[in-house]
Amino acid sequence: MPDLENRIFDEIEFLDTKYNVGIYNLLAYVKHLKGQNEEALKSLREAEDLIQEEHGDQSGMRSLVTWGNYAWLYYHMGRLAEAQTYLDKVENTCKKFANPSSYRIDCPQMDCEEGWALLKCGRKNYKRAKACFEKALEMDPENPEFSTGYAIATYRLDGFTGATQMSKAFCLNTLKQAIRLNPEDAYIKALLALKLQDVGQEAEGEKYIEEALTNTSSQTYVLRYAAKFYRRKGSLDKALQLLQEALKATPSSAFVHHQIGLCYRGQMIQIKKAANCKPRGQDRENVNRLVGLAIDEFQKTLTLRPTFELAYVSLANMYAEIGHYRKAEDTFQKVLYMKIIDDCLLQEIHYQYGRFQEFHLKSEDKAIIHYLKGLKAENMSYTREKLLNALEKLAKRRVHQNECVVESFSLLGLIHKLKGQVSEALVCYEKALRLADHLNTMF
Incomplete structure (x- = not known):
């Protein structure tokens, strides 16, 4: 709740958009849940004022959600006459548009309102939000x-x-379609830049980032995404500079703190790579310092947003980096016990925990268990490829070292099967069966 409220306030203050009515409706709901009903009414009045400013000619249709919220809120406050007043407004508007139902209307504006609300309330709602905008x-x-x-x-x-x-x-x-229809929207340009970076068109993406940064619109949000772009590019000093600017405006942003932590982690990795993963002396001191800074940022992230699953993984990995394995294990357990419905996220968590078991705790058996758990989520993704590769390397190493050979060939068979390599899978399964038979005759 505190994180949602912070993000709503950030959006109201820093996101320059014509589409702010929904965010005031959502703020009213948050205020009601906190027992601040008068504040909730104030938010609904602000939503109503915005509708009059932006949609004077369609204010009746655009006010339906806000009026419904007024009725709902007054009902819960026990002010039934006022609730009825707003119900009447809804009914009259629906009748005006010859709707068969007195209190429901099927129109694209309604789908859009629902889409914005779902989009603000977490990953599990994104598919429904997309469907709402699609319908509109x-x-x-x-x-x-x-x-x-x-x-x-x-x-x-x-x-x-x-x-x-x-x-x-x-x-x-x-x-690109959104930018064609909203050519001045710097926020969308920053998202397009990141997506272009995803598909290997980084130079084109950087043009959009530079363009967005020169625009005064939505600067706090643009700074966040520009920083993410430069972090992924490897320009960590520039990313940190942009994030520090964003932090001045939004000190309670879990997203910004997490990104700062990832930058410190990136700087630590750069030092380790330069030292062939064996930093000594000043390099070791710098690694420890950066890990400490990253840990501080990830802890702040989780204080602000206790449901930020990947921040637990980031924090656990930093604890492991400096040998605090008990803290790392406890942190991983927190996220492993969370109810997660996103398959891609589950894959990433099991992959990272498997690596922790394999490389830090030297428990290959537990690593295999979690690599396999990650593969149960069948979504085709980059992390699924990482899981398959990690499992394949581990199984081949065991075969080479003559350890658990039957199980390892069985694993290799499964990996080939999951990759769609049927003949290679059969070869591995046959080797496993032959070895199992040989072991049985020996004993």
């Missing part, structure tokens, strides 16, 4: 607001662990 666009394909919402929903769904080339291309098209 069917009715009005050239609507800038519907196009923007659809592009953002598509970007978020596409953006976690490497979607297919087809989905990446589709996401690029939705972002």
Whole structure:
């Protein structure tokens, strides 16, 4: 709740958009849940004022959600006469548009309102949000607001662990369409830049980032995404500079703190690579210092947003880096016990925990268990490829060292099967069966 409220306030203050009505409605709901009903009413009044400013000619249709929220809120406050007043407003508007139901209307603006609310409330709602904007666009394909919402929903769904080339291309098209209809939207340009970077068009992406940074619109958000772009490019000092600017405006942003932590981690990795993974003296001191800074940032992230799953993984890996294995294990367990419905996210968590078991705790058996758990989620993704490769390397190493050979050939058979390499899978399974028979005759 505190994180959602912080993100709502950040959006109201720093995101320059024509589509702010929904965010005031959502803020009213958050205020109600906190028991601040008068504050909730104030937020609904602000939503109403915005509707009058932006949609004077369509204010009745655009006010339906806000009026419904007024009725709902007054009902829960026990002010039934006022609740009825707003119910009447809804009914009259629905009748005006010859709707068969007194309190429900099927129109693209309603789908759009629902899409924005779902988009703000976490990963599990992104597919539903996308469907809402998709439905709205069917009715009005050239609507800038519907196009923007659809592009953002598509970007978020596409953006976690490497979607297919087809989905990446589709996401690029939705972002380009949104920019065509909203040419001054710096926020969308920053998202397009990141997606271009994803598909290997970094130089073109950087042009959009530079263009977005010169625009005063939505600067705090642009700084965040520009920093992410430069972090992934390897320009970590520049990324940190941009993030520090963003932090001045939004000190309670879990996203910004997490990105700062990832930059410190990136600097640590650069030092280790330069020292062939054996830093000594000053290099070792710098590694430890950067790990400490990263840990501080990831801890701040989780204080602000206790449901940020990947931040637990980031924090656990930093504990492991300096040998604090008990803290790393405890942190991994917290995220492993969370109810996660996103398959791509589950794959990443099991992959990272498997690596922790394999390389830090030297427990290959537990590593195999978690690599296999990650592969149970059948989504085709970049992380799934990493899981298959990690499992394959481990199994081949065991075969080479003559350890658990029957199980290792069985694993290699499974890996080939999952890769669609049927003949190679059969060869490995046959080797496993022959070895098992040989062992049985020996004993």
